[in-house]
Amino acid sequence: MGSDTILETTDLTKTFSGFTAVNKVNLRIRRGSIHALIGPNGAGKTTVFNLLTKFLPVSSGTIRYRGDDITHETPAKTARRGIVRSFQISATFPHLTVFQNVRVALQRRQSASFEFWRHEKALSVHDARAMELLESVGLGGLAGVKAVELPYGRKRALELATTLALEPELMLLDEPTQGMGHEDVGQVMGLIQKVAAHRTILMVEHNLSVVSQLCDTITVLQRGAILAEGDYQTVSNDARVREAYMGAEAEAA
Template identity: 70%
Template structure:
């Protein structure tokens, strides 16, 4: 396994009662890049994410992270290694403030989540780091806002802040711009590019504008198998991709 790649899969396969949802997928995610999984609905993108984070067990194949075979490991072990999926830890509590949400995520990293007997003031030590994270996702001015009052795009930014609180080496983002208006899409795309500066991001994304703007490598899935892979310029010019994906995206 190459040290250039933070994540590699070999012949990753998932079958459900004879139906092959993921078919011998060989992924190679280069360290320090933004890598996208795209494809039409039902292509197997979310199933791949569920296999990587062990929400599903592969039928066959292996998953290597930092050169270590993590295929037998459970979700919690994989998260502790630094593979963090946005929804796994985006404990966005609607009736707490934005700052309190990030503080809770930081508390998990410290392992003090269940110290109910401690005074709330004992968490003040986390405020500095929490504010740094809010600054990173352009939410500093929203620190005291009750989360339920945040616009949708800002809530997704808060989820990214809570993800960053666990200091992931590899961030998995599942459709981070889904359901957003144009302005929010641009803001969140820029945010992802910024926070990816010193880590690796693997993302499932439908918005091709986002993919072309921020992703270094794109893997196209169709019917659970890899159809094409490469930079956007190469993938978007592939006739098979145009037929399988671009046509459904624009037609």
């Protein structure tokens, strides 16, 4: 495992009652890069995320993070290493304010996430950092707004702020622009570029425009196996990728 590699899988495999969802996937994620997993529905992208973050046990193969074998670690131990994941479905506390959501995440890093009974003043140690994080994702002016009242794109920005509160070294973003309008997609892309300056990002994304503009390396999955890998030009020019992923869209191009 080279010094420029932060995460590496070897023959990563997951089977469910005889069905192989992930088939001997070998990933090498370079430190400081934005790396995308793409592919048609059912290709195994989210299953790979679940294996990397230990939401599912590995059937065979290995996962190494910063040179350490983390294949059979618990999800909590893996997260403490600095691997933090966002989900397709918005995962904020809807009836807490934007500010309170970020502060909860900061409390979690200090192992105090559920100490809501503590006096407000006892939690104020996190206030400055919470506001700093909100400003960094453009939500400083919405700190007092309840999360449920935010438009979808702003909720995604809030999720990025809460993820950053955990000080991840490797961020796994699952469909960060799913369901967004053009304006929101542009805002979230800008945020991802900004937060990527000091960390590594592995993302699952269907929007090829986002992938082409953001990602250094793209891994294409089909039926749980790697079909192609490279920069956007390389994979988009691959006839197998065009057939498997782009379908009729590629034929019309």
